Amino acid sequence: MRTRDVFASAFGAAAGNPLRTVLLVLAMAIGVAAVVVLTALGDGARRYVVREFTSLGSNLVIVLPGRTATGGVNPASAITSTPRDLTVEDARAVARAPAALRVAPVVVGTSEMSVGSRLRDTLVLGSTAEFIDIRRFTLAQGRFLPVEDWDRGSPVMVIGAKLRSELFGAEPPLGQFVRIGERRFRVIGVLAASGSGLGMNTDELAIVPVALAQQLFNTNNLFRVLVEARGRAAIPEAKKQATAILRERHGGEEDVTVITQDAILATFDRLLGTLTLGVAGIAAISLAVAGILVMNVMLVSVTQRRAEIGLMKALGGSGGTIRQLFLVEAALLSLAGALAGFALGHVGAWVIRALYPTLPAYPPDWAVLAALGTALVTGVLFGVMPARRAAALDPVLALARR
Amino acid sequence: MGEAGATAAPQIELQGIERVFHLGDSAVHALAGIDLAIDAGEYLSVMGPSGSGKSTLLNVLGLLDSPSGGRYRLEGRDITTLSAAEQARVRSRRIGFVFQSFHLVPRLTAAENIALPMMLAGIAAAERAPRVEKALADFGLVDRARHKPDELSGGQRQRVAIARATVMQPAMLLADEPTGNLDRATGEEVMRLLEALHEGGVTLIMVTHDQALGDRAHRRIYMEDGAIRRDSGRGAGLGR
Numbered sequence: 001m002r003t004r005d006v007f008a009s010a011f012g013a014a015a016g017n018p019l020r021t022v023l024l025v026l027a028m029a030i031g032v033a034a035v036v037v038l039t040a041l042g043d044g045a046r047r048y049v050v051r052e053f054t055s056l057g058s059n060l061v062i063v064l065p066g067r068t069a070t071g072g073v074n075p076a077s078a079i080t081s082t083p084r085d086l087t088v089e090d091a092r093a094v095a096r097a098p099a100a101l102r103v104a105p106v107v108v109g110t111s112e113m114s115v116g117s118r119l120r121d122t123l124v125l126g127s128t129a130e131f132i133d134i135r136r137f138t139l140a141q142g143r144f145l146p147v148e149d150w151d152r153g154s155p156v157m158v159i160g161a162k163l164r165s166e167l168f169g170a171e172p173p174l175g176q177f178v179r180i181g182e183r184r185f186r187v188i189g190v191l192a193a194s195g196s197g198l199g200m201n202t203d204e205l206a207i208v209p210v211a212l213a214q215q216l217f218n219t220n221n222l223f224r225v226l227v228e229a230r231g232r233a234a235i236p237e238a239k240k241q242a243t244a245i246l247r248e249r250h251g252g253e254e255d256v257t258v259i260t261q262d263a264i265l266a267t268f269d270r271l272l273g274t275l276t277l278g279v280a281g282i283a284a285i286s287l288a289v290a291g292i293l294v295m296n297v298m299l300v301s302v303t304q305r306r307a308e309i310g311l312m313k314a315l316g317g318s319g320g321t322i323r324q325l326f327l328v329e330a331a332l333l334s335l336a337g338a339l340a341g342f343a344l345g346h347v348g349a350w351v352i353r354a355l356y357p358t359l360p361a362y363p364p365d366w367a368v369l370a371a372l373g374t375a376l377v378t379g380v381l382f383g384v385m386p387a388r389r390a391a392a393l394d395p396v397l398a399l400a401r402r
Numbered sequence: 403m404g405e406a407g408a409t410a411a412p413q414i415e416l417q418g419i420e421r422v423f424h425l426g427d428s429a430v431h432a433l434a435g436i437d438l439a440i441d442a443g444e445y446l447s448v449m450g451p452s453g454s455g456k457s458t459l460l461n462v463l464g465l466l467d468s469p470s471g472g473r474y475r476l477e478g479r480d481i482t483t484l485s486a487a488e489q490a491r492v493r494s495r496r497i498g499f500v501f502q503s504f505h506l507v508p509r510l511t512a513a514e515n516i517a518l519p520m521m522l523a524g525i526a527a528a529e530r531a532p533r534v535e536k537a538l539a540d541f542g543l544v545d546r547a548r549h550k551p552d553e554l555s556g557g558q559r560q561r562v563a564i565a566r567a568t569v570m571q572p573a574m575l576l577a578d579e580p581t582g583n584l585d586r587a588t589g590e591e592v593m594r595l596l597e598a599l600h601e602g603g604v605t606l607i608m609v610t611h612d613q614a615l616g617d618r619a620h621r622r623i624y625m626e627d628g629a630i631r632r633d634s635g636r637g638a639g640l641g642r
Contacts, residue, residue: 005521016509311505314466316494316570317522318487395466399505 001321010329017301021333024297028337028375029344031287035371036345036363038283041352042276044361049268051360053261059101060134060261061238063094063225063246067255084250085221088150088210093249094225097241099234104131105150105210106224109217113180113206115167122163124180124206126153126213134228137202142174142189145209153209157185161193162203178206180216235260280367284374290337291378298330298386302393309390310398319391326387327380334379338372345371411478412439412636413573413605414463419472421458421628432458433469434628440607441637442573445600447619448609455628456609457578463607464497464576465489477573494523498567498604500596502579504559506551512562513538513547519570537565541595557588564595574605581615593618 001009014021065086091105107126112119129147132139144158157178164173177184185208194202214220229238243258250256302309309322345363352361421433432455440446448456461467462474465481474481481492506515513534520530538544541561551559560580567575577596581589593615600606610616624632 001522001524002526005524005527009521012509307505308507311507312518312522313490314464314493314499314505315519315522315566316490316497318490320487321490321522396461399466399501 001317001324006321006324006328007332010325010332013301013305013325013329014332020297020301021336024294024333025337025340027290027293028287028334028379029341031283031290032338032341032371032375033344033348034283034286035280035367035374036342037348037352038279039276039367040345040349040361040363041359042272042279043364043367044352044359046269046272046276047360047362048358049272050265053265053268059229059232059235061100061227061229061235061242062259062261063090063227063242064257064259065221065223065255067257084253084255086225086246086256087220087222088214090246090249091222091225092150093245094227094242097227097238097245099229099238099241100227101230102130102134102228104128104134104226105222106131106226107210107213107217107219107221108223109213111180111216113167113178115176115178118167120163120166122204122206123201124208124213124216126208126210126216128210130228131207131226134226137194138192140190140192142187144189145207148209150209151211153211153213155183155185155212156188156209158189158191158207159187160191160201160203160205162201163206164190180206180208183212183216185212235262276364276367280370284371287371287374287378290375291334291382294330294334294379295382295385298326298383299389301329302326302386302390305390306393306398309393310395313393313395314399322393323387323391326390327383330383330387331376331380334376334383337379338375341375342368342372410441413442413444413477414438414440415473415475416462417473417475419459419462419469419474421455421462421467422470431628433462436472436628436630438623438630438633439636440605442605443600443603444621444637445597445606445619446608446621446623447616448607448623448625449611449613449616450625450631454625456625458628459625460576460578460607460609463574464499465493494519494570496573498570498572498575500560500563500567500575500577500580502582504551504556504563504583506559506562506566508551511548511550512543512554512558515551515562516565516569519566523570533569537569541565555588556584557591560584560588560592561595564592564599568599568604572604574607575599577606577608579610580608581610581612589615 063086088105091103094100095103104127109124110121111124112121113124114120127145128150129145132144139158140161142158145156146154148154159167159173159178167173167178168176173187173190176187178187191202191205208216227238227242229235239258239260243254243256246256247254312322349361349363352359416436416438419433419436420431423430423432436459448459450456458467462469469482476492476496481489484492507518510518516537517530517534520533538547541564543558543561543565546554546558546562551562554562575596580596581592584592596606596608597618608615608619616622621636622632622634623630
């Protein structure tokens with residue numbers, strides 16, 4: 001039998017039973033679509049996190065007070081219960097590390113601020129002039145915190161875009177005064193609107209000099225020390241130097257945690273990559289189910305078409321030809337299902353993107369290829385047994401009147 | 403097929419053909435030591451009561467069923483030793499079947515049903531088309547070409563089936579109760595078609611219950627309990 005005729009006949013057989021064909025294609029399509037949509041979600045989450053982390057700034061090394069990294073309980077942690085504070089002095093020392101390009105101490109707290117009679121609770125961040133360059137923020141108006149002695153900040157403030165509109169409305173904010181507690185700060189700059197940064201909405205942020213922020217929150221401890229290394233290659237060196245400097249300053253005890261952005265990123269990347277793989281695996285189960293369904297339907301089809309199979313044998317069709325016909329039919333059904341599922345999955349991913357614009361829910365190529373491949377392979381694999389059964393059918397029994 | 407004398411090598415030669423079915427513990431001898439020689443161009447009817455083995459004989463002749471024992475030579479070749487694929491090829495090129503219940507593929511049109519054996523034999527679509535046209539014309543089915551079997555009358559269906567059975571120009575035509583599902587007038591029409599084909603040189607072997615139909619054949623075989631009880635004689639009606 002000619003290849004063209006094999007395909008035409010198999011197609012005709014599939015089209016000859018539309019309900020069966022549609023149901024089967026639907027089952028396969030749902031399997032493939034599930035893989036496409038779920039991996040789009042998983043990979044979208046991964047990309048979202050990666051993008052957010054990258055927006056933190058590049059070549060970043062972050063120093064956190066306290067030893068929070070994993071490593072189990074060591075004897076030292078039992079003796080020294082409270083870690084030493086991470087101070088502005090520490091940050092200044094880290095700034096002298098050769099691998100550090102810029103260093104910015106950070107203090108964070110919430111406070112109530114007022115302009116005239118308007119009151120608002122907001123996140124106040126204390127830092128230094130270096131902060132804007134490390135975090136790659138841009139200014140919409142005015143200037144950032146001045147370069148000055150870290151211990152004596154001038155009473156000035158830089159505010160986020162949303163905070164600006166909430167506190168001042170249409171009025172020009174520069175030069176205006178904002179009151180926090182007993183202190184007045186002069187607004188000298190407004191940050192450009194940037195949307196959310198990971199865990200911190202910069203549009204609602206008020207940035208003041210670090211020394212004043214420490215006084216406001218009555219603390220000597222820093223929330224973070226941000227260190228920008230001199231280039232990507234210098235990140236491990238900067239981490240090592242910062243750790244060494246702080247250990248020396250804290251009496252030989254390593255009571256701070258130094259993490260690199262890359263390490264966090266890699267962890268999240270790995271975690272979410274695994275998650276994506278996991279959901280893809282779960283979705284693949286539905287593909288296997290669809291494959292079994294293909295087998296079941298093809299087996300029923302063999303039984304229903306016994307007379308036709310017997311006839312084809314009587315008319316000179318060999319077992320091989322009949323096997324081929326059924327296999328091609330299974331393959332065509334799987335292919336149709338896979339393509340329909342591919343389209344369905346992309347529509348699903350598109351809907352997710354439309355509903356959650358911040359989530360880049362694009363299915364990864366490997367998942368799409370794997371889904372299509374698995375659909376075809378399962379379809380054909382599960383088509384083999386029915387095809388063999390059809391080929392082995394005894395023509396006399398098949399033709400006999402029921 | 404040209405003329406063949408009774409002394410020439412027969413087209414079909416069965417020697418001691420056995421066909422045993424096993425039903426549980428008991429063995430049923432559907433065919434018990436059949437010896438039969440049929441010349442090319444004979445018109446032969448096989449009669450006998452139900453269960454006498456006449457359909458089984460037809461299936462063995464048509465290579466649909468393999469004998470449990472004995473030898474079957476078709477046109478000088480020992481058929482029983484051929485592989486399944488080779489047997490399929492012989493069925494395709496040398497044998498045409500006509501069934502009582504027509505056995506048309508319901509989703510295919512009359513023309514497509516007729517083309518089916520050629521498609522299975524791997525004949526290109528371009529070559530199939532004129533042959534289907536000719537068959538449709540020969541059997542008076544031109545205006546029915548695009549109709550599905552359920553839109554055809556019984557007589558038309560059987561004509562499609564006969565057109566399909568002969569489109570590969572087989573040497574022999576095997577008919578199992580070809581008029582069994584038809585009324586008398588339509589049956590008569592189908593019989594005339596089959597007999598016309600026989601006139602054209604095809605060996606026609608027909609299984610029937612109907613004494614009147616059976617008597618039309620030039621050679622009549624009567625079977626009982628898997629054995630041939632009466633045979634009106636080889637070569638009868640040949641050389642007209």
